[in-house]
Amino acid sequence: MKVIYTDVLIIGGGLAGLRVATGVKERGHDAVVLTLVPPKRSHSAAAQGGMQASLANSKMGEGDNEDVHFSDTIKGSDWGADQVVARMFTHCAPKAIRELAHWGVPWTRVKRGDREAVINAKKVTITEKDEAHGLITARDFGGTKKWRTCYTSDGTGHSMLYAMDNKAHEDKVEIHERLEALSLIHEDGRCYGAIARNLMSGELVAYVSKATTVATGGYGRIYSVSTNAIICQGMGQALALESGVATLGNMEAIQFHPTAIVPVGILTTEGCRGDGGLLLDKDGYRFMPDYEPDKKELASRDVVSRRMTEHIRKGKGVKSRYGDHLWLDITILGREHIEKNLREVKEICENFLGIDPAVDWIPVRPTQHYSMGGIRTKYTGESQTLKGLYSCGEAACWDLHGFNRLGGNSVSETVVSGMLVAEYISDFLESSDSDMSIHSKKVEFFLNKEQKKLDNLLNKENGEDAYVLRRRMEEIMMEKVGIFRNGKDLKEAVDELEELLKRSANIEVFRSKSRAANPALVNAYRTQKMLKIALTCALGAYLREESRGAHSREDFPSRDDENWLKRTITSWPDENQTLPHVSYEAVDISSMEMPPGFRGYGKDLTRHHPITKVMQDKVDKIRQTMEAEGKNRFEIQDALMPYKDKLPKKYQGTNARFGENV
């Protein structure tokens, strides 16, 4: 039995995982990162558009600050988010971006003087201040009041991830590539690492650690068409789920991005619309202003996706053999702008569609894009139920996004949560809580269990074809757990998925029997796990009888704060059960700084909770009196919902901001 000991095991080498690694390393702890692919190939590299941080450097960002960012985020989440977490996040985002700048990310900068921009299909001139010249600039993104999304051309995630990985090199973080975590080692509600499989040699390795972090990203690939990388299969969530102890939160909260190209589902960044691109229907008509006269193309993602679907349903879509789609028109931005700021988009159009976006319209439609749900954690990133297990990034649900994530808040979340969780883990390691007492027999037990599962798959005869099950699952998710959902479809989805799960116990790895690198074997065990993840999603969606954020029920079109302002918690306590166990966790209105309100899209159908009004009045009153007393925004905020004490000391400082306190 090969055993590797370390202080912190980090599963996942994307932005979140690497940031945790460098963080704990700088506090003097050992860290090993496991990853399916070289860290620089992680899905984080695909983020094109940008990272939100309220720097307020650019003209259109003037007046921005943590408060505005916070309010955008909460509104975006349809009040599903944890407001303390959102506060911690918005407070740390500027620090994270400055840290990244220091580590080498070549953020696009403010350039003094006049510049042309396209806003609302009109050319306007924006004049940047002299003093802001050379500071980090920002672009417009959906669902934000100010231009807050910082970027490096359209390779934001790429340059962030590269800077992060290089930093990890500098810090001599140990990275074990092509090692896939298969299960967690745990005993008595305490996590002690994971069993991993070397994808090249097939060898099983036990990683024993004091703290374990899951930063494995999202689970978009349970859908047949997704913008996600093909390794975004929810293996991290499955890991936690299969422990039987850890829980998942809001797994039904799935975001669809409005503009992925047809048919392959590759994303064209929100920056396209942020920079002034338009959505057109089959007649070349710009339809978004009809639905959302205020924010138009730049309404929140879930809203735009739904409007597009609605419009297509009205027969306004462009017919194609791959189904109906709409057009994204960025020709008005001009070739120069496209070649400089949207080059990745241009490459994608050229390579995958064979068109030139400076001349042609891009065929797009809403496509699965982001998983708000994930491993449910406290604000420290620690699982609520399995001690020593941490999670952050897209894999987690510490609950920054609630039921809809704002564009640009995700890469931002990865680094912010990474830097915070690294501190909390380090604190944990430095306390006696982290002492370990696990018998090597137990470790061996977990390892043998995985070995047996693999043997089963390889030895099975006359079993099921994993591909068949998986393709069917993907279709079900796409058709029945999609943008618009309804009870009937969801019920069918749950039933059929359950059936598939049962069948998956019988998967056979045909022909390819190698124990070393063997894609068929990998597909087999991942399919089993993915089915469980799909079930948590479908079942959660079926049970949630309201519409909130990205979760949109045709049979329950209104948001229902009275009955449903709560998080869905799923777990899998017994290996043999065929459906997840579901419970709920209330989102407490009385502790909110920003009580539930109207998100501002369409008609307000919200069924408000009675306490909301009381709380709103209370908040308004405190604000009024304190403002009258001349208190500043920090003091008012602190009176409404203190959170600073929860932050690690080093991150408590006030952010310098151009135009506010500089």
Added chain:
Amino acid sequence: MNDKKPRILKISILRFDPHDPDDFPHMETFEIEESDGMTLFIALNEIREHHDNSLKFDFVCRAGICGSCSMLVNGKPTLACRTLTAKLGENISLAPLPLFELIGDLSIYTGKWMRYLNEHLETWIHDKEEELKFDNLEEKMEPELADEIYELDRCVECGCCVAGCGTIQMKPSFVGAVGLNKIARYHLDPRDKRTDEEYYELIGNEDGVFGCMTLLGCEDVCPKDLPLQSKIAYLRRMMIKASMN
């Protein structure tokens, strides 16, 4: 789109499983029907799903972003995921990139190579100043300079330039265009406080910039169109300058 009968593609793949003691490198040809907008990503997955599930290859983003899927397509190193089959003939040959450790079939261990390279060239910002004050405003940078740095930062470590460089085939200790480009990137970056002499230590030798024979395979295959030729020339001048002091 039209009723023309789809082509039957004959895809020949250089196969070898180093973990199987009985295996040896051999070509295997698969025939599949071409579909509209088919990329090698789609084609290879189809082969894996319907013809041979043991076929090994690496795709991650399948969007030409991550650099995982580099392979020799008709002898030319390129990203497979963004190669439309329509742009190729009916007979397509695929082989793993040379030089990198073979995992099996088309799957190669570029990660290890690149990791070593990065560690060797210390491709991170070297700043001896004390700790960063992240509460303060970020340091300013000229917008044009930031763009220029990003331009070089776009490398996806796909290894195409390595596979396309004759020099490195002969002398594997050469850092290749990917390594030189990285140094050019940090050399350009004012945040990196390394001196020219320090850079010279890294690449002022036959494994570095003076090993490059200007074969320009790198320049011609780089899927990200990085200005490799121009940047290697720039470094060469810089390093000569450093040697003059």
Added chain:
Amino acid sequence: MRQKIDKIPARLDLTQSVTGLILGLFIMGHLIFEASILVSNEMMYKVTVMFEGYYFLGQTHPAIVSLLAGFISIVFIAHAGIAMRKFPANYKQFKTMQKHISIFNHDDTSLWMVQAFTGFIMFFIGSVHLYMMIAQPEHIGPFASSNRVVHEFMGPLYVLLLLSVVSHAFIGLYRLALKWGFMEGKDYRASRKRFKILMKAFIAIYLILGSLSLAKYTYIGMTHDFSTCAKYKSKTINLEQH
């Protein structure tokens, strides 16, 4: 304090290029002067005596040509010596490169192989030629040279040398420009294309020029009666030695 950097690699690289450049420019002139035979025997003769210092010193000193040849030889040896580092070090490397080229099928890489190969050839023929020029500088002239080409059997070697040196030199100069970023301009890719066209044009022009000259030397060699004297008698310049 950190140790001093090792400047040798930089110097070698620079020297390789500088010597290559000198040789390249030299050969461009050389072949043009050689082609004076195409104009007339008289012209070629004038060029010859010019190099022997006639127009500057009023006298001819073939030793000047020796000296020049000596200098070029040194540059030649230096260049060859340094450039040889780049040769495949053993058969395995050679094989690897060859395989790479055959699979990859890339212009500039193949051109390098041409360069290495022609360099290798010149190593021998070039040396012989240079040695002759040092040893017998006085045996240059419309008739003397023709005699060497035909009756001393240098013709075939010159054909080989011509092919080698012309391709090697212009590929070399092309590479030189790209290697140092010479005249890159705003769009270095466009300028590379231009340089490549230029390279091809020069190779063609010089090959034609050289072949014609050689043909003329051969013609003279075949038709001239060397039994009387191999020396050329100029109508305008009357010198004892010739």
